[in-house]
Amino acid sequence: MKDNREPTVSVIIPCYNYSDYLPQALDSVLKQTFSDWEIIVVDDGSTDGSAEVAQGFIDLHPDQRIRLIRQANAGVSAARNSGIAAAAARYILPLDADDMIAPTMLEKTTAVLDADPDVAIASTDLFIFTDIEDLPPEVLPLPPYDRELLLQRLIMFYCSLYRREVWETVGGYNEQMDAGEDWDFWIGCAENGFDAHHISEPLFGVRNKDTGLHVQAAENDLAVRARIVANHSAMFKPLTCAWAQALLHLDQGSCRYDARVPDEILSRAGEMDQFLQVVMDLQRMARSQYYRIQELEKPVAD
Structure with missing residues (x-):
């Protein structure tokens, strides 16, 4: 039976044509050691059956607090804003439908916010993974939170836990930003005096793909920074x-x-940040391994 109390954490999952990946993102929340959460999936006008996948997952877990919101395609910022507006919890965790979180992500980040009311955001290191089983995740450590460093480079990623009043004060994610919306949001947080704490542990997993918003951000780095x-x-x-x-x-x-x-910010604008370098390296490794496997399988097939 579902718990009717307000949850501590609302996990907001925007989804646009990620039906293949969505179950893994949802499973990663189900496996949390911290159980006082709700999930809000925002289907952002998908055409691949993502909404049906989400509803099927909800039907399989009727005892869990999982909701589905459907809207016309408006972009990740608008989808996050829609989900957060409908959220019931005091803490918010954005999670994209193609990514995942480690089992202790909510336990450790909520502990930070519970322990110190002056900390508004809890971020973590991350691990970058692929769909190739034999390719281990690459851990990417990030620096401690520093307001001035945040103005120079993206030092914390979108999947960080924060107090709901942060989103309300900043005014949500900028829906005019096609890329870099998370960096823009964090700078808005700093602009409004919100402080963050970094956990030096890889609790957030980014899926490495040849396409994605991080690639788009790299290709339009100067324009993103200027905006x-x-x-x-x-x-x-x-x-x-x-x-x-x-x-x-x-x-x-x-x-x-x-x-x-x-x-x-200008002197670094033409360079790739450490995260993007790791992503591109993993993409090359994944493609190389895939082609190598194909070559090895050819004699077997013949």
Whole structure:
């Protein structure tokens, strides 16, 4: 029988055409050592039966607090906002439908927020995994939370636990951001005085794919950074703000940044961050291993 009390954590899972991956994301929540949660799946106009997969999962687990919201396709930010608006818990954990969390993710992150009311966000290290069984996950450690470092690079990922009032104060995720919406959100948190704590343990798993928003972010790195600066101009130097405004008024193909500009966000803009380097390396390894397996299987098939 379902518990009618308000849960401590609402796990928000936007899903757009990830029917193959969604069950694994849902299973990772079911396996949590911390059980006082609800799941809200937001089907963002999928055309591959994702909503039916979600409903089937709900029917298989009638004793769990799992809900499905369906909406026309509006993007990951809008889907997260819809799910959080419907959430009942005081803590929010966004989780994309193609990713997963380690069994102690909720236990350890809720403990941080419960222990210190001055901490609004609990982030973790991450592990990057593939669908190839023999390829082990790659652990990516991240630095301790630092407000100034956050302005230079993405030091905590979207799947971090935070208090609901954080989302309310910031105004939710920017639905105009096609990429970098999580970084934009975290800078909005810093802008409003919210503090974060980092757990040096890989409790969040990112699925490594050849396509995805992280790849899109890498390909449009300059534009993403410029939009974040423009959205939070009070957080950056006037020169950086002028650069962002100038870039946003140019065609992407003609953009050039001046490496002499001292602000770190500009000097790093043309580089891939550590996460993206690991992702790309794993993609190359996965493809290489896949082709190697194909070659080895050819004599057997013949």
